[in-house]
Amino acid sequence: MANQTKQRALVFGAGRVADWYLNIFFPDLADRCEAVGLVDVNREALRSYGEPRGLWPHACYDSIDAAFAAVDAGDLEPTCAFVVLPPEVHYEAVAGCMKRGIPVLTEKPLSDDLAECLAIEAALEPSHRVAVMQNYRHSEGVRAARKLVAVGAIGRPHAVSLRFRTDYREFGSWDGPARHEVPHPILLDAAVHHLDLLRFVSGKEFESLVCDEWVPSGVTSFAGGCCVNLMARMTDGVRATYEASVVGAGEPRSWTGEEIRVEGELGALHVIGPRLWTERLEDGELVKEEVALEPMRYHHHMQAIVDFLDWIEGGDVEVPTVPDNLGSLRAMFAAVRSAKDGAWVRLDTLGPDAA
Numbered sequence: 067m068a069n070q071t072k073q074r075a076l077v078f079g080a081g082r083v084a085d086w087y088l089n090i091f092f093p094d095l096a097d098r099c100e101a102v103g104l105v106d107v108n109r110e111a112l113r114s115y116g117e118p119r120g121l122w123p124h125a126c127y128d129s130i131d132a133a134f135a136a137v138d139a140g141d142l143e144p145t146c147a148f149v150v151l152p153p154e155v156h157y158e159a160v161a162g163c164m165k166r167g168i169p170v171l172t173e174k175p176l177s178d179d180l181a182e183c184l185a186i187e188a189a190l191e192p193s194h195r196v197a198v199m200q201n202y203r204h205s206e207g208v209r210a211a212r213k214l215v216a217v218g219a220i221g222r223p224h225a226v227s228l229r230f231r232t233d234y235r236e237f238g239s240w241d242g243p244a245r246h247e248v249p250h251p252i253l254l255d256a257a258v259h260h261l262d263l264l265r266f267v268s269g270k271e272f273e274s275l276v277c278d279e280w281v282p283s284g285v286t287s288f289a290g291g292c293c294v295n296l297m298a299r300m301t302d303g304v305r306a307t308y309e310a311s312v313v314g315a316g317e318p319r320s321w322t323g324e325e326i327r328v329e330g331e332l333g334a335l336h337v338i339g340p341r342l343w344t345e346r347l348e349d350g351e352l353v354k355e356e357v358a359l360e361p362m363r364y365h366h367h368m369q370a371i372v373d374f375l376d377w378i379e380g381g382d383v384e385v386p387t388v389p390d391n392l393g394s395l396r397a398m399f400a401a402v403r404s405a406k407d408g409a410w411v412r413l414d415t416l417g418p419d420a421a
């Protein structure tokens with residue numbers, strides 16, 4: 067087990083998701099971790115989070131550079147960092163932490179630019195601790211499904227699928243206007259979680275894929291593909307399909323309630339949110355069995371943060387490291403390329419210019 071010490075966290079970002087870290091996750095883990103420095107270009111946000119924590123103004127920084135200057139000068143001594151900034155500035159914060167030997171957990175995606183992801187991978191040294199937030203791995207159903215597939219409960223898997231459907235038909239309802247206005251809103255935001263789940267549950271890696279995205283006729287609230295159909299080949303001959311819509315008008319299969327199905331030679335397993343069941347044909351009769359799930363103390367972000375803290379304290383924990391996460395990121399970048407070109411894309415042909 068890890069040597070637990072209270073970690074001193076430098077938090078990059080004081081926006082919407084950083085609020086979860088500062089007001090929900092850290093208070094729940096008060097014996098494991100506390101914020102000792104905050105970074106955001108928005109000084110009002112800095113002040114509102116910094117003041118109640120006694121960090122304003124001496125440990126609040128209005129640029130990434132200013133925070134690292136304080137670290138270099140010895141004015142700030144974080145033992146870890148959390149990057150909760152927009153994806154386009156993740157690289158600057160993550161690379162700066164690596165250079166200074168600060169263990170870092172960054173929000174997804176590692177970067178919105180594959181060249182930056184590859185540069186981080188190339189700079190990794192054995193002593194570096196860099197992990198990526200893939201919070202959807204941490205639910206009872208998903209974890210149990212992964213274990214059942216790994217122990218052969220449905221025989222050799224041959225196909226895995228994930229369906230995601232949610233209702234953001236009203237303009238702005240997906241966390242404000244930006245996602246409704248950008249190209250590839252599903253592929254560049256949600257898909258990295260779902261592609262990661264397809265890998266995580268099946269235990270297989272993406273090799274090649276083809277992806278179609280579209281805006282259904284009559285939908286005016288999205289400029290970019292708000293529906294996605296993706297088909298992929300994975301290692302060991304497994305096939306994957308991913309179906310996503312953020313203009314779903316039927317029964318939702320939304321965040322944490324996604325529908326995952328794995329087909330194997332002896333049967334299938336099915337996860338929807340907190341439910342998992344197996345199915346097999348016995349003498350032509352369908353036998354369905356609900357699987358009793360082991361309750362987890364923490365879920366989603368909380369479990370990912372606990373795993374990260376255990377990992378940097380020497381615990382034997384599986385976390386999404388950069389090399390692991392590149393399997394999901396390459397699939398995400400390949401999906402964008404394919405959605406533009408309409409062709410199959412092999413992941414091993416993606417270069418740094420893939421973004």
Ligand SMILES: NC(=O)c1ccc[n+]([C@@H]2O[C@H](COP(=O)([O-])OP(=O)(O)OC[C@H]3O[C@@H](n4cnc5c(N)ncnc54)[C@H](O)[C@@H]3O)[C@@H](O)[C@H]2O)c1
Pocket residue numbers: 079080081082083084105106107108111128129130150151152153155173174175199201
């Ligand atoms: N894991 C999940 O389930 C999940 C869910 C939503 C968002 N996210 C990720 O969380 C991250 C943050 O998203 P958000 O919704 O909180 O965004 P946000 O826009 O609400 O907050 C980002 C903050 O970063 C600040 N900022 C921007 N550029 C900066 C810079 N150069 N230097 C310092 N500060 C800067 C902004 O002022 C803002 O306060 C993103 O990477 C996003 O993909 C993850």
